[in-house]
Structures are given as C-alpha cells and as structure tokens.
Amino acid sequence: MSALGGPKQTVGVQPPTGMGLVVSIVLIVVALALAFYLVQMAGVLAVIGIIIGGVLIAFGVHFVPVGGAPAAMGQAPGIATGVAMLAAGAGLAGLFGGAWAAPFGLAVALAGGAVGGGLLMAITCTMVNVIYIFGMGIPAASGKVAKDPITGDTFPEYKSQGTEGHGLPFISWVGGVIGGALGGLGGTLIYLELLDIYQAQLPIILNTTVEQIAPVAVSLAGIFAVGMFLVNAVLAAYNITGTIEGPHDPKFKRFPRAVIAAAAASAVTGIFAIALLRLIGGF
Amino acid sequence: MEEIVFGIGITALAGALATVAGAAEDVESDIGSQGDPNSQVQLAPQMGYIHRIFNKAVAGEPPAYGLWVALGAGLAWAFMAMQINPILAIVLGSALAVFVQGVYATTAYLGRTASLAKFGQPVYIDILKSMTTVTMAHAFVAIFTTVAMCHLMIGALGHPFPLPLLGLVWGIALGAAGSATGNPFYGKERQYQEQKFGAGVPISASGNIVRYAEAGQRNSLDNGFFSAKLGGPASGVCFGLIVFFELWRTVVFEELNVWGPVIVGVIVILIFAIIDRYIEVWARKNFGPYTAPEEASS
Numbered sequence: 001m002s003a004l005g006g007p008k009q010t011v012g013v014q015p016p017t018g019m020g021l022v023v024s025i026v027l028i029v030v031a032l033a034l035a036f037y038l039v040q041m042a043g044v045l046a047v048i049g050i051i052i053g054g055v056l057i058a059f060g061v062h063f064v065p066v067g068g069a070p071a072a073m074g075q076a077p078g079i080a081t082g083v084a085m086l087a088a089g090a091g092l093a094g095l096f097g098g099a100w101a102a103p104f105g106l107a108v109a110l111a112g113g114a115v116g117g118g119l120l121m122a123i124t125c126t127m128v129n130v131i132y133i134f135g136m137g138i139p140a141a142s143g144k145v146a147k148d149p150i151t152g153d154t155f156p157e158y159k160s161q162g163t164e165g166h167g168l169p170f171i172s173w174v175g176g177v178i179g180g181a182l183g184g185l186g187g188t189l190i191y192l193e194l195l196d197i198y199q200a201q202l203p204i205i206l207n208t209t210v211e212q213i214a215p216v217a218v219s220l221a222g223i224f225a226v227g228m229f230l231v232n233a234v235l236a237a238y239n240i241t242g243t244i245e246g247p248h249d250p251k252f253k254r255f256p257r258a259v260i261a262a263a264a265a266s267a268v269t270g271i272f273a274i275a276l277l278r279l280i281g282g283f
Numbered sequence: 284m285e286e287i288v289f290g291i292g293i294t295a296l297a298g299a300l301a302t303v304a305g306a307a308e309d310v311e312s313d314i315g316s317q318g319d320p321n322s323q324v325q326l327a328p329q330m331g332y333i334h335r336i337f338n339k340a341v342a343g344e345p346p347a348y349g350l351w352v353a354l355g356a357g358l359a360w361a362f363m364a365m366q367i368n369p370i371l372a373i374v375l376g377s378a379l380a381v382f383v384q385g386v387y388a389t390t391a392y393l394g395r396t397a398s399l400a401k402f403g404q405p406v407y408i409d410i411l412k413s414m415t416t417v418t419m420a421h422a423f424v425a426i427f428t429t430v431a432m433c434h435l436m437i438g439a440l441g442h443p444f445p446l447p448l449l450g451l452v453w454g455i456a457l458g459a460a461g462s463a464t465g466n467p468f469y470g471k472e473r474q475y476q477e478q479k480f481g482a483g484v485p486i487s488a489s490g491n492i493v494r495y496a497e498a499g500q501r502n503s504l505d506n507g508f509f510s511a512k513l514g515g516p517a518s519g520v521c522f523g524l525i526v527f528f529e530l531w532r533t534v535v536f537e538e539l540n541v542w543g544p545v546i547v548g549v550i551v552i553l554i555f556a557i558i559d560r561y562i563e564v565w566a567r568k569n570f571g572p573y574t575a576p577e578e579a580s581s
Contacts, residue, residue: 072320072470074483080319080470081462085345089459092452097529097544100442104541112533115548119532120456120525122555127464127521129559132566135468135513137481139566141573151560157572162485167566173559177552215445222448 016257024264031267038274039201047270049193053186054232054266058258060182061087061236064121065172065246074138074166077245079128079176083237084230086124087183091229093120094184095191099222102192110188117184121176125168132167140167145248150174165245175246186232190266191225194273201277224273231269232262290534293439297432297530301457302523304428306511308348308457309465309518311421313473313510314414314503315339315388317347318462320470323492325395328404330490335407337414337503339391345458347387348425349451355380355426356433356450363446373434377427384422388415414503421507429453432526440534453526460522468514473506481570 016024028051035043064087067078079086098113132138141158142148143165148155151170159165168176198217203210239258244251312318314337321340328334359376363369389411396406433449436442442449474492475484496505528551536543 069319069322069470070486072318072466073323073475073489074467074471075486075489079463080466081345081459082319082343085343085455086459086463089345089456093456093525093529096442096444096449096452097533099444100533101541101544102443108541108545111542111545112548115545115552116529118552119528119548120460122552122559123524123528124460124463124521126555126559126562127460127517127524128467129562131464131468131514131517133562135517136471137570138471138483139570140563153563153567158567160482160485160573161575162487163483164486166483170560170563173556177556214443218443219445219448222444226448226451 014254014257016260020257021260024260027264028267031271034271035274038271038278039197042197042200043274046193046197046274047267050190050228050270050273051263051266053189053193054228054262054269055259056182056186056189057087057091057229057232058236058239058262059255060091060179060186061233062240062244062252062255062258063175063179063182063247064090065125065168065176065244066240067243067245070164070243071166074132074136074160075163076243077140077142077165077167077169077172078243079124079168083240083244084233087179087233087236088230090117090120090124090180091183091187091233092226093117094180095187095222095225095229098184098188099191099218102195106192109192110185113188114181114185117187118177118181121180122173125173125176129168129173138166140169140172141165142169142172142245142248144245144250145171149248169245171248172246175248178247183229183233187225187229190228190270191221194221194224197274198277202280205277205280220273220276224269228266228269228273231265235261235265287535287538290440291531293435294527294530294534297435298523298527300428300432300435301526302519304425304432304457304519305461305464305522306515306519307421307424307428308344308461308522309469310507310510310515311418311425312344312461313465313469313514314421314507315392315418316503316506318344318466318469320466320474323470323474323490325399326490327492327494328399328402331402332490332492332494333404334492334494335410335500335502336492336494336506337388337392337410337418338395339388339418341387341391341395343458344462345455348458348461349455351380351384351422351426352429352433352454352457353447353451354383355430357447359430359434360446369434369438373427373430377423377430380426381419381423384426385415385419388418410502417504417507425457429457436530440530456525457522460525461518464521465510465514465518468517469506469510473509482573 070076072080094117097116362372
C-alpha cells in the first residue's frame with residue numbers, strides 16, 4: 001500500500017482493465033461512425049490515421065529517457081526535464097520538418113518528420129552527456145540494469161553512493177532517438193490526415209478555391225496536430241509517473257495501457273477536429 | 284545554385300539566432316530557478332535552509348516558453364499585418380510578450396515563496412525588484428531571437444506554418460533543449476557545490492542547497508553569472524545545432540532528391556551517436572569507477 005492508500009504500484013507489466021478496454025473500443029467505434037456520417041469514407045480513414053499517429057506518439061514517449069529534477073542533480077539517470085515536455089519538443093520539431101516536406105507526398109513527409117524528431121533528440125542527448133561529463137564530471141550509470149544491453153558496459157561500480165544512477169547511458173541515448181522519431185512520425189501523420197480533410201472539405205463548405213483556403217487549412221491542421229501531440233504525450237507521461245530511463249527500464253513494459261488510452265483519446269480529439277468543419281459551415 | 288547559397292546563409296543566420304536564444308533561455312531560467320532543479324529551491328526552507336534565491340517555477344520551462352514565444356510571434360504577426368516594418372514588429376511583439384513574462388515571474392515568485400511562510404521563508408522585496416528585471420531582459424533576448432528565427436523560416440525559406448504556430452513549435456523546442464542541457468549544470472554544480480566533484484548528489488542531501496556566495500548571501504544574479512559560463516552556452520549550442528541541422532539538411536539536399544534531407548538526417552544522427560559514445564567511453568576511462576569520499580579523520 002502506498003502512503004495514499006490504493007493498490008501497490010507494480011513496476012512490470014500492467015495490463016489494461018477489461019472495463020478500460022471496453023470503453024476505449026466503444027469510443028473508437030463511435031468516433032469512426034461519426035466520421036463516416038460527417039465526411040464519409042475519407043473521414044473514417046482520417047480518424048484511423050489520427051489514431052495510429054496518437055498511438056505512435058504515446059508509445060514513443062515511453063522510449064524517451066527522462067529524469068526530471070533528480071536528473072538535474074545527478075541523482076537519477078536521464079534528461080533533466082519532464083517526459084511530456086521533451087517528447088513534445090522532439091515531436092514538434094519533427095512536425096516542423098514533416099509539414100515542410102508535405103508537398104512531396106506521404107512517405108517523404110513521414111520520413112522527414114521522423115528524422116526531424118530523431119535529430120532533435122540525438123543532438124539534445126549528446127549535449128546532455130557533454131554537460132554531465134565535462135560540466136559535472138559524472139560518467140553515465142544506470143540504476144535499473146547492471147549492464148548496457150547495447151554496449152555491454154557495466155554500471156554498478158560507476159554509480160555514486162546514495163543515488164539511483166546518473167548521466168545518460170548509451171541505451172538511453174538510443175531510446176531517446178527512437179522516441180523522438182516515433183513522436184515526429186506520429187505528429188506528422190496526424191497533421192497530414194487533417195490537412196487532407198481540410199483541403200478537401202473547406203473549399204466546398206466555404207465555396208472558395210483550394211489556394212485561397214490553404215493558409216487556413218495549414219494553420220488548423222498544424223494547431224490540432226500540436227494539440228493532439230500534447231494530449232498523447234501527457235497521457236503517456238501519466239502512465240510513466242515520474243522518471244524513466246528508456247527501453248531497458250522495467251516501467252517501459254507499462255506501454256500497452258498508454259497505447260490503448262492514446263487510441264481512444266486520439267479518436268475523440270480527431271472527431272472534434274473533423275466536426276469543426278460542420279461548425280465552420282454553419283456560420 | 285544562387286538559391287541554395289542564399290538558403291545556406293539564412294540557415295546559418297537562423298542557427299546563430301537559435302544559439303543566442305538557447306543561451307539566454309537557460310540563463311533566464313536559472314536566474315528565475317524555473318528549470319527542473321527548482322524543486323530544491325522550494326524544498327530548502329522545509330529542510331530549515333532559508334535562502335535568497337528567486338523561485339518562479341509554476342509550469343515547466345517548455346510550455347512557458349511556448350506561450351511567450353507564440354505570444355511574441357502572434358503580436359509581431361499582427362503588427363506586420365498592420366504594415367509595420369517586420370523588424371520593428373518583432374521587437375514590439377517580443378517586448379509585449381516580455382511584460383507577460385514579467386507578470387508571470389512576479390506572481391510566481393510571490394505565490395511560491397509565500398507558500399513557504401510557515402517554514403520561516405520571507406519574501407524579499409529587494410530580490411523581487413532586482414531579479415525580475417534581469418529575468419525579463421534575458422527573456423526578451425530569447426523571445427526576440429526565436430521570433431526573428433521563425434520569421435526567417437517563413438519569409439526566406441517558405442515554411443507553410445503561420446508565424447504564431449511556428450513560434451509555439453520552436454518555443455516548446457527551445458524550452459525543451461534549454462531545460463534538458465543547461466539545468467543539470469545549475470542544479471548539481473551550482474546548488475550543491477559542497478558535494479564531491481565527479482559524483483551525483485545523494486538523495487539524502489536533497490534541499491541542502493548552497494546559500495552563500497563569495498560576497499555574502501547568494502542570490503539569483505550569482506546563479507546567472509555561473510550559468511553563463513557553461514550551462515547557457517551549452518544550451519545555446521544545443522538549440523543552435525538543432526535549428527541549423529533541421530534547416531540545412533532540407534535547404535541543401537532537397538534540390539538533389541526529395542529523399543536527400545531524410546538520408547542526410549539519418550547520417551547526422553549516426554555521427555552524433557558516434558560522438559556520444561566516444562565521450563561516454565572517454566568519461567569512463569578518465570574518471571574511473573566511483574570511490575566513496577574519505578571521511579575526515581580527526
């Protein structure tokens with residue numbers, strides 16, 4: 001029992017509850033039905049794309065090594081900031097690249113978004129290690145595993161007394177880049193799906209040309225993509241609760257719950273983004 | 284060809300602006316104690332250590348900067364729509380956004396510190412008077428450079444996002460890079476100078492921050508001076524590299540092939556992987572395994 005009561009938190013796999021699964025499936029089905037009612041098959045495909053994007057973001061956040069305030073004092077490994085914040089930073093940098101590459105087609109834009117997010121994390125993680133090593137004189141040591149699964153470096157002898165480890169081991173670096181790439185990919189996918197819907201529907205509703213409507217469509221799709229990004233990143237951060245070292249951390253196994261929650265949340269937010277069209281048409 | 288050269292020039296300028304933005308952002312957040320080690324400044328009075336350090340953390344650094352930069356960019360955008368010269372518009376927009384930051388800093392300091400009254404922590408009015416303007420000045424530099432950089436991305440490089448949205452995106456990325464890179468240097472090296480160099484801070488030492496400087500009691504201006512030595516510049520280099528590589532790979536290689544920026548991005552990521560691995564191994568070799576500090580024998 002924790003201090004506040006309730007069941008003890010387990011670090012390993014925490015499967016979603018039956019009730020949660022049923023509610024999520026109902027929400028997703030309702031969202032898909034509404035999408036079909038609003039903009040036929042294109043709407044259904046867009047919601048499916050948004051759900052996949054949201055799931056990618058929530059899953060990606062679990063890879064990002066985040067240590068919060070303890071990391072800022074060399075008390076825990078990871079990057080010294082909040083999970084949602086860092087993942088959002090990386091994913092939005094990906095969205096920036098993906099939106100830029102949008103005219104070249106889905107595949108190039110998605111790859112551009114993924115590489116953009118991965119690149120932000122690669123540079124940030126490297127600079128974090130530069131500060132830990134040259135600014136604070138601390139070598140990387142994980143508190144969760146004895147050996148780096150990639151490089152085989154051992155950690156216990158490098159870990160300072162009274163801490164849970166410190167620095168950013170190579171496995172966490174790799175996790176950060178994967179997380180950033182998945183976030184960028186998911187964010188870009190959401191953006192492109194919404195952009196398609198807006199570019200197809202807005203000219204009909206407002207009786208204008210595609211060129212005239214382009215700035216509105218880009219802005220709406222962009223701001224909704226940013227919003228959905230934050231929804232999914234914060235959701236995943238609640239699932240992680242506090243700090244995580246990366247894919248080798250036992251907390252990583254909690255991701256199935258977040259993935260299902262993200263799918264439901266993305267479906268609901270997605271349908272709002274699409275239903276906005278009707279609202280604009282109503283005026 | 285001429286277009287690519289122009290693009291590279293804009294990319295370099297955007298990277299330089301981002302470097303200044305990152306450095307100013309980190310120093311600002313360390314003076315205001317807004318980054319992640321802020322919990323120690325909040326915790327210290329509860330452990331019996333009264334201090335004179337500014338403490339304005341209420342939300343995280345990235346969303347706060349997302350707000351300020353988006354606000355500055357939005358106002359600049361509106362001024363430009365009123366046919367005001369872009370440079371003047373960006374200065375005016377950033378200046379107005381900084382007033383919001385100033386209000387935020389004031390209320391956050393008063394609120395956060397007042398909540399510690401039961402532990403005997405006073406609200407120092409002189410700290411409020413002297414520090415708020417300094418954080419505002421640093422915030423102005425960070426906001427102005429980021430908004431100017433976003434304007435370049437749209438005006439010269441043709442990014443499709445409108446200025447306020449781009450401000451939000453890069454504001455959050457700026458806060459994320461600054462809070463990730465610069466904060467550990469302030470958090471561990473500045474707040475816990477009594478701890479042995481080359482080791483993490485034991486959890487039992489939480490809240491036991493260093494409260495005295497070379498000349499009397501430490502305040503947040505000392506922290507700004509300290510952060511400007513390494514944490515700030517490192518955050519600047521981090522954010523500058525991010526912006527530079529994001530733009531450079533697109534501007535230069537998109538002309539050759541639509542997949543060019545993606546391939547170059549992957550190569551750059553691999554190069555950073557090698558650099559990271561090299562410094563990690565360097566640290567293990569040069570610092571060696573942890574040795575417990577010897578107890579002072581009497």
